[in-house]
Amino acid sequence: MLTPLKKFYPPPAWRPAVIVLSGVMTGLGLLILYISNAFSYLSDQPETCMNCHVMTPQYATWQRSSHREVATCNDCHVPQDNFFNKYLFKAQDGMRHATIFTMRWEPQVIEIKEAGKKAVQDNCIRCHVDLIERVWSDDMTYLNRHYKSGRPCWDCHRETPHGRVNSLASTPYARVPRLSPVVPSMIEKLTRNAK
Amino acid sequence: MKSIIEIIQQKPWMGWILFLATVAAVFLIGLFASSIIERRGEERALFQILKPIADWEPRNEVWGENFPREYETYTSTLDTTFRSKHGGSATIDVLEHYPNLVVLWAGYAFSRDFKQARGHYYAVADIRHTLRTGVPQPGTCWSCKSTDVPRVMNEKGPANFYKSKWEDLGSEIVNNIGCQDCHDNKTMNLRLSRPALIEAFERRGLDIKKATHQEMRSLVCAQCHVEYYFKGDGKYLTFPWDQGMTVDEVERYYDQVGHTDFVHKLSRARILKAQHPDYEIFRTGIHAQRGLSCADCHMPYRSEGGVKFTNHKIQSPLANIANSCAVCHRENEDDLLRNVYERQDKIIEIRSLVEENLVKAHIEAKTAWDHGATEKEMEPILTLIRHAQWRWDYAAASHGGSFHAPLETQRIIGTALQRVQEARIQLAAVLIRHNATVPVKMPDLSTKEKAQAYIGLDMKKLNDEKQRFIKTVVPDWDKKAKERESKMSALTTGNK
Numbered sequence: 129m130l131t132p133l134k135k136f137y138p139p140p141a142w143r144p145a146v147i148v149l150s151g152v153m154t155g156l157g158l159l160i161l162y163i164s165n166a167f168s169y170l171s172d173q174p175e176t177c178m179n180c181h182v183m184t185p186q187y188a189t190w191q192r193s194s195h196r197e198v199a200t201c202n203d204c205h206v207p208q209d210n211f212f213n214k215y216l217f218k219a220q221d222g223m224r225h226a227t228i229f230t231m232r233w234e235p236q237v238i239e240i241k242e243a244g245k246k247a248v249q250d251n252c253i254r255c256h257v258d259l260i261e262r263v264w265s266d267d268m269t270y271l272n273r274h275y276k277s278g279r280p281c282w283d284c285h286r287e288t289p290h291g292r293v294n295s296l297a298s299t300p301y302a303r304v305p306r307l308s309p310v311v312p313s314m315i316e317k318l319t320r321n322a323k
Numbered sequence: 324m325k326s327i328i329e330i331i332q333q334k335p336w337m338g339w340i341l342f343l344a345t346v347a348a349v350f351l352i353g354l355f356a357s358s359i360i361e362r363r364g365e366e367r368a369l370f371q372i373l374k375p376i377a378d379w380e381p382r383n384e385v386w387g388e389n390f391p392r393e394y395e396t397y398t399s400t401l402d403t404t405f406r407s408k409h410g411g412s413a414t415i416d417v418l419e420h421y422p423n424l425v426v427l428w429a430g431y432a433f434s435r436d437f438k439q440a441r442g443h444y445y446a447v448a449d450i451r452h453t454l455r456t457g458v459p460q461p462g463t464c465w466s467c468k469s470t471d472v473p474r475v476m477n478e479k480g481p482a483n484f485y486k487s488k489w490e491d492l493g494s495e496i497v498n499n500i501g502c503q504d505c506h507d508n509k510t511m512n513l514r515l516s517r518p519a520l521i522e523a524f525e526r527r528g529l530d531i532k533k534a535t536h537q538e539m540r541s542l543v544c545a546q547c548h549v550e551y552y553f554k555g556d557g558k559y560l561t562f563p564w565d566q567g568m569t570v571d572e573v574e575r576y577y578d579q580v581g582h583t584d585f586v587h588k589l590s591r592a593r594i595l596k597a598q599h600p601d602y603e604i605f606r607t608g609i610h611a612q613r614g615l616s617c618a619d620c621h622m623p624y625r626s627e628g629g630v631k632f633t634n635h636k637i638q639s640p641l642a643n644i645a646n647s648c649a650v651c652h653r654e655n656e657d658d659l660l661r662n663v664y665e666r667q668d669k670i671i672e673i674r675s676l677v678e679e680n681l682v683k684a685h686i687e688a689k690t691a692w693d694h695g696a697t698e699k700e701m702e703p704i705l706t707l708i709r710h711a712q713w714r715w716d717y718a719a720a721s722h723g724g725s726f727h728a729p730l731e732t733q734r735i736i737g738t739a740l741q742r743v744q745e746a747r748i749q750l751a752a753v754l755i756r757h758n759a760t761v762p763v764k765m766p767d768l769s770t771k772e773k774a775q776a777y778i779g780l781d782m783k784k785l786n787d788e789k790q791r792f793i794k795t796v797v798p799d800w801d802k803k804a805k806e807r808e809s810k811m812s813a814l815t816t817g818n819k
Contacts, residue, residue, distance in 0.1 A: 139328045156352045163359050181366040192624045194651035230358050293629050
């Protein structure tokens with residue numbers, strides 16, 4: 129089964145060096161998974177979004193809104209129509225966010241993109257369908273957005289749930305979940321004692 | 324195909340390419356890793372206290388230099404203009420509104436003076452001015468009034484703090500309830516600064532350190548806004564929660580430990596004075612059951628310019644319905660207000676019935692004693708009066724109880740009514756047995772003054788004494804406090 133790989137096998141004399149080198153690469157990869165809390169992205173925990181501190185205003189305002197009790201970040205911001213869509217969207221969005229954050233391209237005021245708008249609008253309707261049944265029209269439900277005439281819910285419900293101000297500096301001192309230090313507390317204690 | 328080793332043997336530059344590609348890959352992965360770590364580290368830099376705050380710093384204005392918005396809204400608890408149907412932020416003389424209460428507390432300092440407290444910024448002024456501190460009180464009374472309390476408790480230890488005389492701590496306790504009562508001075512995280520709540524949790528085998536942030540947004544309030552008593556000769560501040568936190572469980576606890584706040588001057592019943600079981604009653608209501616905390620309604624988010632922050636003007640949500648109730652409820656303000664008043668009115672209706680009956684029970688009991696009733700005859704009656712008044716007080720003293728948990732409050736008031744009626748039925752039998760005239764003639768209690776005269780209080784003397792105290796003792800306290808604080812420096816003690 130491994131025959132095609134065989135051509136990459138190093139000669140016996142090189143093997144120990146290659147094993148060590150592949151170990152270094154794998155270790156670096158694992159380190160990145162660890163420091164970026166990579167596995168948390170599989171969950172629906174709102175704290176996951178706080179892996180990046182630029183999300184503080186969004187978390188803090190959600191946490192003080194009525195939606196806190198009924199909806200997490202993913203409930204609104206990720207498609208919930210099927211499992212594959214959800215994780216595909218998460219993967220795409222996640223890669224974009226990770227790139228922007230790593231390259232420090234984030235703007236002072238973060239604004240939602242088209243794909244995100246569609247997901248949010250669909251999710252508004254998903255829970256609140258009973259509220260819009262009577263006023264249903266393509267204009268009201270954002271379906272006409274491609275013709276520049278559709279309206280999303282938040283054109284009117286502007287404060288729901290994050291309020292209107294979304295600059296990165298809009299919630300100074302907000303008490304939000306913080307990441308624990310990368311270095312395990314055991315080691316930190318040792319280094320502190322050494323000082 | 325050839326193996327790599329063969330390729331490299333034939334073209335040695337391929338080896339160099341492989342080497343350099345690996346170097347580049349490791350270099351880039353390393354850069355990526357350090358970028359992640361740097362960005363994680365930024366989070367700590369986001370929060371900076373520009374003027375470090377010393378441990379146990381009591382002066383709110385020193386904290387306020389770092390957090391002007393929070394401080395500014397906190398100082399606006401000075402505003403006393405808000406008035407709702409049954410409460411508000413101004414002083415309300417409760418005895419004047421409900422003269423019956425004077426009789427219910429005959430033999431206890433509450434019959435002299437009971438006013439609805441103003442905002443946190445008035446805590447020290449209000450306790451200095453109340454006639455209740457005219458009787459000798461322990462240091463325990465200061466426990467909830469000031470940010471100086473954690474500082475002095477740290478110096479003396481809680482037990483010695485409670486044991487002190489109230490007057491002896493007067494010059495130490497001058498800063499009003501404020502920042503360090505709820506916040507850590509280094510991280511600004513919510514923290515508990517008073518031992519009683521932590522001890523109460525420990526005795527029940529609960530670990531308060533495991534409380535979530537949302538729970539802490541109520542627990543910092545529950546350090547004070549709860550039912551408590553001063554245990555034993557050491558007057559050790561204790562929460563009576565060992566058997567549970569409902570009115571019945573606390574009643575059983577008090578009966579078992581044999582606690583009595585005062586013996587009633589007229590009926591000789593061993594009365595329990597309820598404090599303000601705000602947190603306990605709130606917990607039984609629908610808003611708590613749906614996961615809300617005190618801060619959600621009493622300290623809602625506020626927008627100012629481009630910034631959102633927690634409004635530290637802690638007040639009745641009725642003064643700010645748009646930012647408290649309307650976050651969840653879409654009804655208009657008038658409807659919401661009406662819903663609250665409806666609950667309050669209905670509970671006050673039954674509460675007033677209990678008050679009238681309790682007054683009658685005390686006076687009838689006195690008449691029974693006067694006509695030669697025996698201890699044995701009176702004992703079950705006095706226990707009923709004790710329980711009735713405890714339950715009435717538990718509901719009456721709980722701030723916002725009729726809104727926090729109308730059902731539970733109505734239940735408590737209902738059981739109070741049943742117990743006082745039962746007491747009066749038994750009293751009627753005793754009175755008839757001792758040939759007293761039934762019904763017993765009731766005195767005129769239509770005003771606070773008449774009620775206070777009836778229970779034999781010399782109000783002029785008490786008021787004069789208080790005035791003398793305010794004019795002579797208090798300035799001396801303030802002078803000493805000023806001297807002490809002039810020696811404190813936020814910066815020198817903060818950078819240890």
